[in-house]
Amino acid sequence: MAESTILMVDDEAEIIQLMNIYFNNEGYKLLKASNGLEALEILQSEQIDLIVLDLMMPHMDGLQACMKIRETNPIPIIMLSAKNQDIDKISGLSIGADDYVTKPFNPLELIARIKSQLRRMNQFNAAAVNANEIHIENVVINIASHTVTVDQQEIKLTPREFALLHMLAVNRGMVLSMDRIYEEVWNEPFMESKNSVMVHIRKLREKIESNPREPRIIKTVWGIGYKIEGDLKARGE
Known part of the structure; x- marks a missing residue:
């Protein structure tokens, strides 16, 4: 390497x-x-x-x-x-x-x-060898190119924002706790890191939601964590 x-x-x-x-x-x-x-x-x-x-x-x-x-x-x-x-x-x-x-x-x-x-x-x-795309309403996550588009317009995500969105997307319908999100996306023990997760969720919503104050895609489950709801499909499988 x-x-x-x-x-x-x-x-x-x-x-x-x-x-x-x-x-x-x-x-x-x-x-x-x-x-x-x-x-x-x-x-x-x-x-x-x-x-x-x-x-x-x-x-x-x-x-x-x-x-x-x-x-x-x-x-x-x-x-x-x-x-x-x-x-x-x-x-x-x-x-x-x-x-x-x-x-x-x-x-x-x-x-x-x-x-x-x-x-x-x-x-x-x-992951570029896998051409699958995940579609959530007007959002398309292209795993192969590590890109995300909203209404066919590419948006810039940091690697951690992309990892967070991808994790929520592939676990559609499941409520993911903050500690699980942090440990998988940050790859380290949780240890009171709620602010880090909340900040990244907020920035992600600002980039993909039409109204970040009333999110339709990334839902908050109060006291537990976050989840993605709605129709989701993968292409290229």
């Missing part, structure tokens, strides 16, 4: 130097940037598999960079920040980050989260 290329964006050179040791041990190639503007320039010329993006940086911070990246690119993004309040985590997740790690962090934890994101992306790429 070809080595994965990680873009680490942080204005603290010591952190990047430390993580480079761990990346080398895992066989990852590291590219470095000290702010969001440099990261965007690198993305224009390099093939990147995952971005580790610090929140607080000069010139262009992590939130601004994440929003700009998400305009065109579904690449996995892990946010880093010295802040540890829930509102900061929600801010990062709500604008498109796939995961959030608080500084100071254990390098092995960050490596584990990177592996999880890369594994999920590889699973999505492997």
